Amino acid sequence: MGKKNGLLENRFFDGFSDTSDRRYLYICDMSSNVTRWSRNAVEYFGFPGEYMDNAGDIWASHIHPDDRQRYIDDIAQIFSGKKDRHDLDYRAMNKDGDYVICTCRGNVMRGNDGEPDIFIGTIENHGIADRVDAASGLYNVYEFLQDIRDLRLRGKTAVELLIGINCFSEINDMYGHNFGDRVLKQVGMVLVTIFGESSKVYRMDGVRFACALTDTAIGHIYELFRKIQFEMKYNVFVDGIRIPISISAGAVVLDGDYDEFSVQSSARYALERSKHEQHGELYVFENNMKDTAKRRLELISALRKSMLNDYEGFFLCYQPLFSSESEELIGAEALLRWESRDFGTVMPGEFIPLLEKDPSFFELGCWILRRALTESMMMVDRNPDFTLNVNVSYTQLSHPLFRESVKSILKETGFPTHNLCIELTESCRQLEKVYLQAEIGFLKSLGIKIAIDDFGTGFSSLNLLSDLSVETLKFDRGFTKDIMTNTANQAIIKAIANCASELHVHVCLEGMESREMIDFVRQYCIYSFQGYYFSRPVVMGQFMQMYLKV
Structure with a gap:
């Protein structure tokens, strides 16, 4: 020895x-x-x-x-x-x-x-999480989840405050990523100073920070947020340079029946409301005061139980995509649906925004991709040019195991990569441009096509055509529902479709609901259509009966 x-x-x-x-x-x-x-x-x-x-x-x-x-x-x-x-x-x-x-x-x-x-x-x-974020020195999301769990077990009432930095990519673009990391660390230190020893400060994912305040009245949270706004605007310095930080914030009242994951999802929802509807002002999610907020929290809990119970109640529907030239079937988009024993059939517009902000959405995204590829294999076998579109959100794309999971699912299912198109949802705008470019490059290296979903919403910019290597832009149905009368939308679609055509990027119009709409938009450089005129989303068995005559 x-x-x-x-x-x-x-x-x-x-x-x-x-x-x-x-x-x-x-x-x-x-x-x-x-x-x-x-x-x-x-x-x-x-x-x-x-x-x-x-x-x-x-x-x-x-x-x-x-x-x-x-x-x-x-x-x-x-x-x-x-x-x-x-x-x-x-x-x-x-x-x-x-x-x-x-x-x-x-x-x-x-x-x-x-x-x-x-x-x-x-x-x-890397399969075991430390309690401290190495970059900022703050407690991390795993410590946060454990502390929320402990609060619930002790029956404590508390308020979670989730703070997000607005437009942080501009700091990285101006000063570089290393400087940006130092800014994040300084932001964390300012928050620690504000909260003092009374509460922990946590570095969450990306450019988000959280704090759980016990025995605190809502009125005090508003006062505290105003103080944080002031300090972020005037007292964040790196190398003697003052960096004015703009923030948004969501708060969740923790009272009664809650769990740590529901709390985190509710806080993300509140933060999004603050950022996109409140112009950065504090948005409070009070589950014990408003019926709508209470329903959201109950929905989140039910969704998580469904996922833990082998995705019970979740299923996929498929909406066909048609060539604008021949009106022949060229593919389909896989769309998630959910039915609950307690809530019945819940509309996607209600439950998907909640899911996308939940940490467990990565695992659900893997389930969706695996199920979609498996169910669509017969379509590909019978139609080698058939393209399956599957949505991917920020939560999935930013996950450290995203690449490995995609490769593993493709290998497991044997689905041909050139028949798969990943649609990047509007939430992916939160990713840094360099990171997004790298992930798109990885997917394309496997032979996967890329589409930008809901083009025309907050994710949209003509810079996308030069910054991101994609095959398709899918116009949000908000641009097409009144296309025959809205001259502004007509001009936008015409200009972007022409530009995309010059760059060999396809344009897909969603929301095609009548023959008149289809005939009208043929004047533009459109590659494909999707909408109720052709078919509502249907389960794969019905889809194959319609298009394979099986």
């Missing part, structure tokens, strides 16, 4: 190895190939013990088959003396059989004779 009774049993190893649940320390005597691992790693991955002979082989058996050879090759170079630094990301299987993404970093320490002596490093498990 060589140094097992010496360096490998160093007290400092014991001290450092227990400081984090998600970062594991390992140290290997390269002459004996005996490795010691953190106790947390032994427990999480189900290793035979804290000390292991040939631990590299044991660890390799946990690594995903698609990643394993990269690991083996890199470790071989370490032990052959060809390199001293190990730095890899890969997937590893825990004791429950689930794969988690890990980042492994290590260094070779050489002895007095210059030969490799000790290999020491850390493995960061």
Whole structure:
């Protein structure tokens, strides 16, 4: 065992190895190939013990088959003396059989004779969340969810305040992303100063911050928000530069029956109302005061229960897409529907905005994509040119496992990538342009087509045609419902359709409800139609009866 009774049993190893649940320390005597691992790693991955002979082989058996050879090759170079630094990301299987993404970093320490002596490093498990956001030093969303859970268990009344920074992309564009990160950190520090020791401040996703205030009257929240507005406008400094910060905010009253996920979704809803309808002024979601707000909170709870119960009540309908030239079927858009025992059939316009703000929407999005691809396979088999459109929201696109999930679902279903079109919903405007471009580039590298949904709403800009590489612009039905009489919308559609045509981008018009509308818009450069004139959304069985005659 060589140094097992010496360096490998160093007290400092014991001290450092227990400081984090998600970062594991390992140290290997390269002459004996005996490795010691953190106790947390032994427990999480189900290793035979804290000390292991040939631990590299044991660890390799946990690594995903698609990643394993990269690991083996890199470790071989370490032990052959060809390199001293190990730095890899890969997937590893825990004791429950689930794969988690890990980042492994290590260094070779050489002895007095210059030969490799000790290999020491850390493995960061991205499947377990730390309590603190590394960039800002604030508590993170996982700590927030736990604290809300604790408040409910203790029967405490509280108010959650969710604050979002408006137009933060302008700061990144002007000063750069590194400077932008420092601005976010400074914003967090200003909030900590305002709230003092009475309440925690949390860094949520993106450019959002939260605080949970106990035993606080709503009137005080309005006063507190005005103070925050002032401090953000005048007292955020980085490198001596004052950065005026514009914010929006939503508040949720936590009283009675609630859970942490419903609270988070309600707060996001309130923040969106603040940003888009209140011009940044505080919007309070009071579930114990307004019937409409109470219904939203109850809907969120019912939606979450449905998702946890194997997506009970959720199903997909498909609305056909037709060529404007031949009026032949060219594809369909998959649309989510939900029926609840308690609420009956709930309209998409009511439940989807709530879902898109819920953290669990990523998993639901994966379910939608998998179900849509599986149900549409027969259409593709019978019509090789058939294109399936599936919506993807900000919550999905911004998730760190989005790319991996798309690749996994495509592999699982065997659906041809060139028959899939991802429609980016209006919520994706929240993403930074560079990030959005990178995600679109990834999807296109797989052969997937890209469409911009609801063009003409807040997401829209002619810059999209030059900034984003997309195949299709889908005009929001708000632009087409009165197309025969609204001269302003006629001019807009004509100009953008002509511009798109020059750039070889297709234009799809939604909301086609009559033959007169279709005949009228033929004067523009339109590629495809979608609307009730052709068909309402129907389940796949009915869709195939209509278009495959099965």
